[in-house]
Amino acid sequence: MAFCDAALAWRSRPFLHVTEEAARNHGIAPTTLTYGRAAANVEAIARHYRSAGYGIGHRIGLMPGNRPAAFLHWVALNAGLYRHAGNEAAIACDP
DSSP states (O other): OHHHHHHHHOTTSEEEEEOHHHHHHHTOOOEEEEHHHHHHHHHHHHHHHHHTTOOTTOOOOOOOOSSHHHHHHHHIIIIIHHHTTTOOSSOTTOO
């Protein structure tokens, strides 16, 4: 998976930056999310979906708006669930 490969290679590098203007417009904190932190968030989100019974073949609609959470949920659903089709307990982006 491209995201997992990048997260493993560049854990401490910036992945997603929320500017002060964007943060103000969306009512969130300005921040820079590293690949490592994004991977941890993606795994937690994917684990939540898996524990709720979602997996390959399910259709999930999202409406989180244009904010970091939207992208992290999208990655979790596309990388996390597919990587763990058998609901293994491993971290999605560990080698």
